Amino acid sequence: CLWLPSQVNAHRCHSVIDPKIYLDNCVYDLCMNDGLKEMLCRALTAYADACRREGVDISEWRSLTGCTLPCSENSRYQLCGSACPATCNDRAAPSNCSSPCVETCQCNEGFVLDAGKCIPKAGCGCEFEGRLYAPGEQFWGDGTCMRRCICNPQTRQASCQVAGCRTGEQCRVEKGIQNCYPISYASCATSGYSHYRSFDGQRFEFQGTCQYQLAGLSKKSQELVDFRVLVQNARRGGRSVSFSKVVQVHVYGVETTVSWAYRGKIMVNGVLTNLPYQVGTGKISMYQRGWDAVIQTDFGLTVTSDWHSRATVTVPSTYAGALGGMCGNFNGDRSDEPAGKDGAGAGRSWRVAEPLGCGEVDVGACPELEALANRQRGINTECGIILEKTGPFRECHSKIDPEGFFLDCVSDYCASKGQLAVLGQVVTGYASACQAAGLTVYPWRYHVFWSECPLGRVPEPGYRTGQAGRHEATSWSPMHDPMPCFIPDEEEYL
Ligand SMILES: [Ca+2]
Secondary structure (H helix, E strand, C coil): CCHHHHHHCCCCCCCCCCCHHHHHHHHHHHHHCCCCHHHHHHHHHHHHHHHHHCCCCCCCCHHHHCCCCCCCCCEEEEEEECCCCCECCCCCHHHHCCCCCEEEEEECCCEEEECCEEEEHHHCCEEECCEEECCCCEEECCCCCCEEEEEECCCCEEEEEECCCCCCEEEEEECCEEEEEECCEEEEEEECCCEEECCCCCEEECEECCEEEEEEECCCCCCCCCEEEEEEEEEECCCCCEEEEEEEEEECCEEEEECHHHCCCEEECCEEECCCEEECCCCEEEEEECCEEEEEECCCCEEEECCCCCEEEEEEHHHCCCEECCCCCCCCCHHHCCCCHHHCCCCHHHEEECCCCCCEECCCCCCCHHHHHHHHHCCCCCCHHHHCCCCCCCCCCCCCCCHHHHHHHHHHHHHCCCEHHHHHHHHHHHHHHHHHCCCCCCCCHHHHCCCCCCCCCEECCCCECCCCCCCCCCCCCCCCCCCCEECCCHHHCC
16 A cells, blocks of 8 residues: 555655545555455555546556556557547547546547447448437438438448338337337237138138138238248047147248147247247247247237137238238228138138148038027126126227127037037137237136146046036135046147
8 A cells, every 4th residue: 555655646646635544545445355456456546546636647557556457459558548538429539628638448549439349430330410320220311201311331421312111100219219110900810610800800710620821921022021820720530529720930931830739839940949939139039928829020920829729810000901811811891801812712722731631621500509699698607708797808898899709609619519628718819819908807717617637638528517607706616526637649639
């Protein structure tokens, strides 16, 4: 610490600032920290800074005391450097600086300070209306997305041209970034054995076990990223009424498959992958949300699948009218759906692959469907829970029409002969749609005695809900027969 009075001030500072208190502090700090060198350097720096503030010119003391200051790349230590370093925004700053010099790391010749780093002068971007843009960076030159500019790395000048947002987009600021964003999104869903709801809101039934296009660009476009979502309903014989959807997404040259055969995981280009997973830097994100696997792209496409019976495709409004598949064309008109390619019937014409023995099935009306629907309408459990005015979905009814889900549920009830697991899937679909819209869903599973089979097992065939009735949460006990589950034969599932 005796360096304080000797080296640091080079005796010129003594008359201005008494080193005594600094010396005492130095000794105390060193003592408290077992002579840690860093404490010594801090004490010396404190005195040197105090002297400099008083305008006393002090000599280089760091190398003598071993308290050298680490400087980052492309910069060097300066005892008395400019307080106004050259930056990308102001390269002439040091010559106009009126502040006294400071001890600093100064950028080497040809380099300037940018975001705390010394970068080559040529690395500085373009200044445009008071803002700095990186070389090659593209940006909007106005607040209404009418002028698109690029920072030319050679000239370091921004050049702009007339541009605009695409159809279905609007210019706005999101997360601090002004850009063209979709005006809205539309969703298509397929669930259960045969239910479809198109982007334009048309409901229809189709049952087939081949692979079909759910959604995709109807013709190549320069402005829209090409993608295809395919679905296959696997319905095999065996002991249970087993069906499951295999959902495949093709985008950016990556093939992603979600299948019951590897529940909880995703196949990416043939490699079984754990979630979450990303391709590119956020170009495709895959993760699990609730019961669903979610595949999301950077251009607003979102595909979900519960690995079993439900799948949804959500697209931004930029794709309006440009799509084809079971999900329809998204032209805002539901009367032209379902439609196939070239006006042919939907379904068969969207076949993209024909696994051995696959085919389309006549859905066939359930003979007692109407009577069953009427019966279900009056009860507060099974399918009736979807419609119950004071039930767990009461806050959702006005926002998302429950009628379609109810009819899906009744039709599945009929097809599956009342299999509880199948009804649960439809009710889950309505619950998910409500939650996706930010609406509150109250507990419902105990009302239908729903329980899920453990991973890898399926409900025993013919398992019925029996005399299901309303049980309040407080009176519910797990005394009910658990759902009988068994491990399905491997070949029953794809
Ligand atoms: Ca349409």
